[in-house]
Amino acid sequence: MIRRFLKAALAGLLLLNPSLSAFAATCSCAGVPVLIYLDTSAIEKGDFFASYTADDHQINDLVSGSDEVPDETGRDRSSFSQVLSASYAFTDHWSVSALASYVKHERKIGSSSFGEMSAAGIGDSVLLARYSPFYISPFSRHELSLGLGLRIPTGENDIVDVFLLSEDMQPGTGAVGKIGWASYSYAFNQAATLQTFTSVNYTHNEENDRHYRFGHEMNFTVGLSQSLGSHFGYSAALRYRSTEPDQRSGFELPNSGGKWLDFIPAIRYAVTDSFGVALSGRIPVARDLDGILQFTTSYSYAVTVSYGF
Amino acid sequence: MASRLRDLILLFIILAPNASAMEPAPDFAGQDLNSGVQVNLASYRGKVVLVDFWASWCPPCLESLPAWEQLRNKIGTGSFEVIAINVDEDTDDGIRFLRSRPVSYPVLADPEGEIGKPWGVRSLPRYFLVDREGRIVSTYKRFKPSDEARLEQEISTLLKQ
Numbered sequence: 001m002i003r004r005f006l007k008a009a010l011a012g013l014l015l016l017n018p019s020l021s022a023f024a025a026t027c028s029c030a031g032v033p034v035l036i037y038l039d040t041s042a043i044e045k046g047d048f049f050a051s052y053t054a055d056d057h058q059i060n061d062l063v064s065g066s067d068e069v070p071d072e073t074g075r076d077r078s079s080f081s082q083v084l085s086a087s088y089a090f091t092d093h094w095s096v097s098a099l100a101s102y103v104k105h106e107r108k109i110g111s112s113s114f115g116e117m118s119a120a121g122i123g124d125s126v127l128l129a130r131y132s133p134f135y136i137s138p139f140s141r142h143e144l145s146l147g148l149g150l151r152i153p154t155g156e157n158d159i160v161d162v163f164l165l166s167e168d169m170q171p172g173t174g175a176v177g178k179i180g181w182a183s184y185s186y187a188f189n190q191a192a193t194l195q196t197f198t199s200v201n202y203t204h205n206e207e208n209d210r211h212y213r214f215g216h217e218m219n220f221t222v223g224l225s226q227s228l229g230s231h232f233g234y235s236a237a238l239r240y241r242s243t244e245p246d247q248r249s250g251f252e253l254p255n256s257g258g259k260w261l262d263f264i265p266a267i268r269y270a271v272t273d274s275f276g277v278a279l280s281g282r283i284p285v286a287r288d289l290d291g292i293l294q295f296t297t298s299y300s301y302a303v304t305v306s307y308g309f
Numbered sequence: 310m311a312s313r314l315r316d317l318i319l320l321f322i323i324l325a326p327n328a329s330a331m332e333p334a335p336d337f338a339g340q341d342l343n344s345g346v347q348v349n350l351a352s353y354r355g356k357v358v359l360v361d362f363w364a365s366w367c368p369p370c371l372e373s374l375p376a377w378e379q380l381r382n383k384i385g386t387g388s389f390e391v392i393a394i395n396v397d398e399d400t401d402d403g404i405r406f407l408r409s410r411p412v413s414y415p416v417l418a419d420p421e422g423e424i425g426k427p428w429g430v431r432s433l434p435r436y437f438l439v440d441r442e443g444r445i446v447s448t449y450k451r452f453k454p455s456d457e458a459r460l461e462q463e464i465s466t467l468l469k470q
């Protein structure tokens with residue numbers, strides 16, 4: 001009881017103290033970007049592919065425009081996401097993918113435990129239909145996939161910790177997102193051990209029941225992947241991400257939205273033909289963020305286990 | 310929202326073709342890389358045929374080729390045959406492999422996919438079991454050592470029909 005009171009008192013002080021509020025920069029999480037966990041490669045008729053990803057996302061860089069500035073708040077912000085995804089191909093051209101997530105957000109301001117805040121729960125889901133007019137095979141070097149889908153607001157967005165938590169601390173967005181998606185891959189050899197790939201996706205976000213709307217988001221990725229023997233492989237990609245500012249009741253929120261360029265390295269090991277593990281990371285290369293100050297990604301890393309049959 | 314999702318799922322079920330096999334095997338013809346003799350799948354009507362697509366760059370395929378040789382020796386060629394289709398873009402790569410590990414069943418070259426595309430070959434190894442009536446009764450992806458026993462059982466059942 002005393003702890004709850006002290007937390008409330010501290011929260012009140014933070015809200016009322018203008019000098020501290022100046023540091024209350026929005027976190028550019030835009031919810032959890034669950035779409036990045038979907039595998040972009042087309043799968044064969046009758047194949048089922050499932051994966052589990054655990055992602056640790058550290059969000060502690062304080063950025064003004066494109067410049068990193070010192071953070072004097074002793075702030076520590078992270079998101080830990082667990083994502084289950086599954087894909088099934090009804091034909092060689094048509095497949096469907098589904099994704100479910102569980103998200104834990106943590107935020108700590110200062111060294112006192114009173115500045116700690118966390119929220120965890122089921123996150124949003126994604127359902128995507130995919131059409132692949134052509135795909136890589138022993139007789140073709142090209143693969144094109146087009147997808148349309150929805151981000152479904154299965155996640156909680158009304159978690160209270162003394163006060164109703166801000167949108168960036170909620171596991172779900174509380175609103176539907178309409179997704180358009182396309183990817184193209186080219187194999188440099190018949191065995192397709194060396195490939196280049198590019199993909200683009202766009203999410204059009206709707207407003208949730210609290211009249212909050214995450215900014216529409218676009219991701220463009222280009223990269224290279226190589227298999228070394230029958231077990232090892234690696235990939236390296238650059239991802240450009242652009243989001244519009246978030247809105248509440250139709251008004252743009254300051255310190256949200258921007259442009260990011262990330263480097264995404266990954267290594268994978270195929271334990272068997274069906275079972276594999278992968279380790280990937282996300283390292284900021286450049287960013288140009290809207291507003292005066294934003295906390296944004298320092299780095300993230302993810303472990304994925306996948307199974308296909 | 311729920312009804313839209315249900316409609317979407319129904320659409321995919323309708324679009325999905327019947328996953329069961331028993332489709333007529335697309336016919337093919339070509340010259341046996343071993344003997345130079347002209348080979349035609351239709352001429353094997355009345356026999357159970359294992360059609361195996363492979364390439365020299367596909368490690369599991371290199372395990373399956375000798376496995377089929379053993380299977381063929383075990384079952385005999387009275388009512389059974391193996392036909393291997395090499396899909397190397399450069400057929401010489403396949404021929405070099407066959408010199409080092411010869412097989413006695415027919416091997417055809419298909420560098421352009423003229424045989425493989427109608428069979429829907431998308432990854433390797435891929436092999437198909439064709440019954441006496443010339444219908445595809447089962448399709449195998451990848452190669453596992455346990456496939457040999459399963460195939461042998463399946464072939465034995467087909468030969469009794």
